[in-house]
Amino acid sequence: MLRIGLTGGIGSGKSTVSALLVERGAVLVDADVLAREVVAPGTPGLAAVVEAFGEGVLTPGGELDRPALAAVVFADPAQRARLDGVVHPLVRARAAELVAQAPQDAVVVQDVPLLVETGQAGSYDLVVVVQASLPVRLERLVQRGMTEEDARARIAGQATDEQRAAVADVLLHNDGTREELAAQVEAFWAERVAGR
Incomplete structure (x- = not known):
């Protein structure tokens, strides 16, 4: 079994990554x-x-x-x-x-928004962190119906990008399109998962 911890700040695109990994055969355990x-x-x-x-x-x-x-x-x-x-x-x-x-022999992806905050990084074979810039995250959260003030407060209440990057085995950058993110996920799967 390969255990992957997946995390990222609110609005980073973590749910999209988890869906892409499930499409490739991963078993998803979603903390939310x-x-x-x-x-x-x-x-x-x-x-x-x-x-x-x-x-x-x-x-x-x-x-x-x-x-x-x-x-x-x-x-x-x-x-x-x-x-x-x-x-x-x-x-x-x-x-x-x-x-x-x-x-x-499963690839188990545990989607844990507060993985860093709760000190769980050492529980996984690999930690995958999804990151997006603050302006992109704010725009996504406002599109979901949050006020910008609430979005900023939620982001401020989570670990920083630097704290998440410090525990990451793999960093996925998600300021672009879904297709660009999917290409990164495909490369990760091919390099770190499929050949294990």
Whole structure:
């Protein structure tokens, strides 16, 4: 099994890279998907979040009210650390279960937005980092419906490009077109994965 950690800042194009790797046969374990799964209605994770932050983080239907929770945690590093302390161990445990279910010869790509921030770089055979310039990332995030102020705040709350580059085995640059990014992914796959 080849375990690849994939990361990059918000708006860098990480999801596009993960999709391109899946097209080539990789098994994807997406931390963002798992983070939603572990706090779904009826889960111990949601109960723990409510215990930590109160009923105000629930929608009237009993689901996690993500904007309400984000308003609490992104404004206060201590509250964010508290949330991370609840969610991150659950996500890691679920990811480990999924990796264990993959075939022995699989290429497993773990898409982990906070790979650097949570000190997980040493857990992978290869770390792939997707980078894009700040203006490009801001433009992408605004196109997704974020205000520029919110986009800047989210970017500022993550590791820097330099911190991510320091743990990268492979850097993919994504200021251009999808085709240019796909060519980089193809070269990476041919050089580092297919011939292993």
